Structures are given as C-alpha cells and as structure tokens.
Amino acid sequence: MYKIITKTRLAASINRLDVQAPEIAGRARPGQFVVLRVNDTGERIPLTVAGQDPAGGTISLIFQETGKTTRALAQLSAGDSIRDILGPLGTPTKIEHIGNVVVIGGGVGAAEVLPVAKAFKAAGNTVTGIVGARSRELIILENELKAACDKLYITTDDGSSGRKGFVSDVLKEIIAGNAAIGLVYAVGPVPMMRVVANITREAGIKTTVSLNPIMLDGTGMCGVCRVRVGDMVKFACVDGPEFDAHQVQWDELISRLAGFRQEEKISLEQHAPGCTCKKE
C-alpha cells in the first residue's frame, strides 16, 4: 500500500497526489513513469512521475480524470492509499547540454514536461516553455514552470489566459524568429504532438515526444504498448516512452489508443457519479 500524503486540486479535473513511495522517490529520473493499481479490482495504468521528494520519500502524480481509474484516483484523499505502485519505469530522458531547448506541454502534459524542463535547465540549457490548454482554468503549474524555464509562453484555445491559439502557433513564431533550437521536447494529446512533429520536421529540428499508449505490466512482457517508430516495432514501456517524433507512426498510435474504447465506456458507466459502491 502506498499512502497519499497530500492531495492538491490543480484544475477542475486535474489533481496532484503526493504519495509515499520512498524507493521510487529516491531513484526516479526525468521522463520516467510508474504503473499503478488503485485497488484490488483495479486495472494497471501508467502515470508519469511529475515530481519527487527523495528526503520525504514521496512522488507526485498529476492526472486528469478521463476514465474509470483516474476518477477513482481523484476520489481518494490524503490518508488513503493506492494499492500498488511499480516504478520507476521506462528509459529516462537523455539530459545533456544542447543549447536552446523548447519544452511543450499540452493540457496535463504540462506536468510531465516540468521535471524534464528542470533537468535541461540544470544541465546549462536555455529552456523555453510553451504550455497550452483549452482555457485559463485548465492551465496548471504556471509558477513552477516559470521558475523552471527561462521564458514561458501560455496559450489557450479561447484566449482566457496567455495568447489565444495553440502551442504550435508559438512554436512556429519561435522558429520563424531564427532561434537556433537544438531540441524540442513535447508531451500532450497525440494530435498536438503530431502537429509539433510536422512543424519541426520541416524546420529540421530534433524532436522528442513522450508517448502514453495503453500499458499493462509496464515491464516489456505483454506488448500492448507497441508503437511503430520508423520501420521498427518498439515497446513504449521499456524502449520508450520517449521516441523521435519524426519517426512515430501517428495513425497507428491513435488507432491503438482506441483499442478498448467500447470496454472503457462500459467501465466508466459502472463508475458513474453518485455511485456508492464500496471503495476497496
């Protein structure tokens, strides 16, 4: 059992849980994730390690309520426990001195780029952050990202915060401004990562994306997270989750993410608001 120490509501449907997991807190590196199971009947889902406090022995998990498991997680409070957490998993981000690095987070992806931004900054890079969301209420970790980046741009679809538009609009402007960008690092919804990849491919800028396909064990055993990268089939849980954005076969990724959509709907209906079923 992994005890929740604090719970923070970051936005309407986005929560942060700081969870007691000393071994993971001491070892996790930027880009890594955990696989967790909420309770004894739960499924296993991957979540990025969004922060860690090695001294306090806690890790931060930031997630948006999208399905049954994330809703069940959101219903937990400080003092409750998560049944199982395995990690840290995945190959860590390769942090090196590159020069100018642009990190892009879409929606809850902002939480996932934060530790990466910090690490690139600590390695002596000039880090530009671009985070986007539908509206102002969904912008998370603004202060933390400001502190981690040399410059931070915010975009909202409706213009309620930062500039109206998409993260890709800002990226295009930065590129047009002839900045020598050594690396673009992007995490967010698949369509966003795909647009970013298309822009940087044309501009010839190396781009890394962190993918979030369906996972089960998270140790390379089942292959449900297989993604086509170039002409190779990779397991995101062990070979990734980060890949060269210009090589990822996006159509296949989008299709595989929908592999269990029917079942996910049934599962969510079982967990409708007002459900009084006993929490385990």
Add this chain to the structure above:
Amino acid sequence: MQKRIKINERPASERIKDFKSVVLGYNPEQARQEALRCLQCKNPTCVAGCPVEINIPGFIKALAEDDPAAAIAILKDKNNLPSVCGRVCPQEEQCELKCVLQKKGEPVAIGNLERYAADWEKNKSNPGINVAATSNNGIKVAVVGSGPAGLTCAGDLAKKGFAVTVFESLHRAGGVLRYGIPEFRLPAAILDDELRYLESIGVRFVVNALIGRTKTVAELFNEGFRAVFIGTGAGLPAFPGVPGENLNHIYSANEFLVRVNLMRAFEFPRYDTPVYVGKKVAVIGGGNTAMDAARTARRMGAGNVTIIYRRSENEMPARREEIAHAREEGIEFLMLTNPVSFHGDDKGFVQQVECVKMELGAPDASGRRSPAAIAGSNFTLAIDTAIIAIGMSPNPLLISLTPGISTDNRGRLIVDDNLMTTMPGVFAGGDITGGETVIQAMGMGKKAARAIENFLR
C-alpha cells in the same frame, strides 16, 4: 496388470462455460488402486526422469498404504510446489516416460498421484505438515522473479536456513503460474496455498519491485544480500513481423493471458481490466501457451476458435493432453498453415488473417522438419480476434540494466556448471537461461539453491 486409472474430468460441454478446474482428480480409492500398480522397483528409473529428484516409489508406497500424510512429506522433501507440478508437469516426457510399465504401454499415473497427495493436504484443516523446523542462519539471499524457478530456489534455501527475499515486479507473486497458466488448469487458490507454505517456512515476498529499475543488483548486495538468484523468465513476446500485426484485437498470448488470469478480465466489469474476445478467434502457434489462449478464448464466449500452426500435429510442442482437451472443447486446428498478413477495417480493427499453406522439408537444428511456404496457396480467414503465441524470449530488461552480466546471442544468461552467471554471487535458472518447462525451471532453481549454499559456505 490392472489398467491405469483414468482421472476424473468435467465434460467439455460443461467446462467451457466457466473457468473452474477441468480435471477433478482421483478419489481416495482410485488413488490407492493406482498406487498399487507401482512395482516399487529396486532401481527406480522414474526418479531419474524427475528434474527435482522426488522419491517417487516412496510417496506412491505411502499412498498404497493409505497414508497420504507420509506421501506429502516425501514429496515436499524435494518439491516445494507439488500441487502445481501435479497439474502442469509434462510427466509423459519425464517420470512416466521412464516408468518400467511404460514398456507395457501404461505407466503409473505419477502426476495424478502427486496431485492427489498435494490436494489431500490442502483439504486438511492443518496444512503444512512437513514444515521442517530450520534455524535461520541470518544469511540473506535475494531471489528475483517469483515464477517456478524462483519459488523452488527460495523454498530450498529457506529450508536450509537462509533468509530469503523474493522480488516480484507484478503485484502478485507466482510469475507465469499466476499470469500465464489459466485458472482452469491451475486455480489461483492452489498457487496461493503454495505461496503460503513458502511464507510459513520463512520466505519473504516483495511485490511491485522490478529489479534493475526499482533497485539494481548492485544495490541488493549493498543491502546485505550475499547472493542473488535471477529467475525472471521468458517475458518478451515474439511477434511474427507481418503486415497488420499491430491492428487492434491482436494480442500477444502474454497480453491476453495477463488480462484474463492476473487481472481477472473474465470478471469484467467487476474487475476494471477489459479484454475483447470476438466470435471468431485465431490463435497462432502450437505450444501449451497457444492451447491455454485458445481454451481461454472459448471460455470467454468465442464460438469459433482456430489454432493456426505452421507444422503438422506431430511437431506441435504442446502436451498431448492439452491438445486433446482443446479438441474436446471444440477448438479447431489448421495445421501446416502460417499467417502472412492481417487485414483490418478503416478503424484499425482486425478483420481477416491471410495465410499460406506450408509443407515440411528436411529436419532443422531442433530435429523437427522445417516448414516451407507453398507458393500461391494464400487464402484468407475472417476473424475478429487474433492471439499470437509463437514463443517468448528471455526478458532483457534486468540484464540490460546490470553491468557485468553476460548473455549468449539469443539473450539467455550465460551460466557455468553451478548456474552462476558471469557476475560472482549471481546465479540464474529457468527460462532466462534457456529452460522451457515449469519443471525444468524448478530443477534449475533447486540446483542453484545447492550451488548458492556451497558458494556461501
């Protein structure tokens, strides 16, 4: 000579409706009668056929004398998991193959008798009859992976007084016995009993620990473990490498079985993990895993399940018993057939498998006749689900994260005669070193336990 007593099984029409045990076992009189068939050979050849060296005539004699308590004591002296072995060992290739009665066509049903004795003990109110009172010597040994190799090594070391901790990456211990072998062949409750027995003799289990990532082998030594046994199994599923294999509703057998067995998708939505099984399922491969996947799909409601295998039935690696059980349950077999591509709908869900007919040529390195495609023999089969069960290779993760440990060109850990890897104090056994069956893995776990004891002495 009395005929071998047939074990009781549930009829196929009944058992395909649930995940309960297919085989029901012997009743006491059947067990006694079968035990009486044993000739009690002075030089028992059956024992030589047992990778864990069970005193087979000894335990059978006890059963013939109606003393199951003595029988289980003899079994547990060498075998930490008798109720598992009684269910999943290929006895027909091991002890029973070496039985002198085999020459007359009907060996003693050693596996059935082992199962009977183990189940007898579980039905008692006070299990753990033969818990050897050992004094803990305080020497810490780490076992990585809780499958058959790891559990056997852990049990043997605990019996010798070592302080054993087993690390498992999944949330439940048991390895392939938990995630791979279905409930109807090995009920989870039976495995739980075996794990409780190991705990009762001092084995400690730590789940959610992926050695290599959660902590490294070097860190285990720093924490005071004096030796490490690696039994991380063959966790890397193979895919055929054909177009369309990443379409939805095409699973590796590992994924399919993990969903159903470990995550209990057969109880979805009470359990959160889903699994989709359509009406027409193709299972690719001819091993026990393929049989398990096919029979599981049948129980999940698939009306039509076809096993597609590139050689003929003679070359099928699955146990005859498993093939027979699958046939009884209505599984169809398409032999000498190989998939060349999968075709899907515009949403990316599989709809067809395109196959080619095969013919057998000269024997290959494994001694089996190697199959070759017959040009122009392509045909398609309408399916809505496919399960790939064409084999597994050693899980490379721990190895890739452990400097100083070497593998051969097939990714298997290199070990010496004492099962020690190229890293001093680190031993290995089971599929990670090239074993194939549960009992071979257990044999290696046992051998490694002896080697670790010698190493630490």
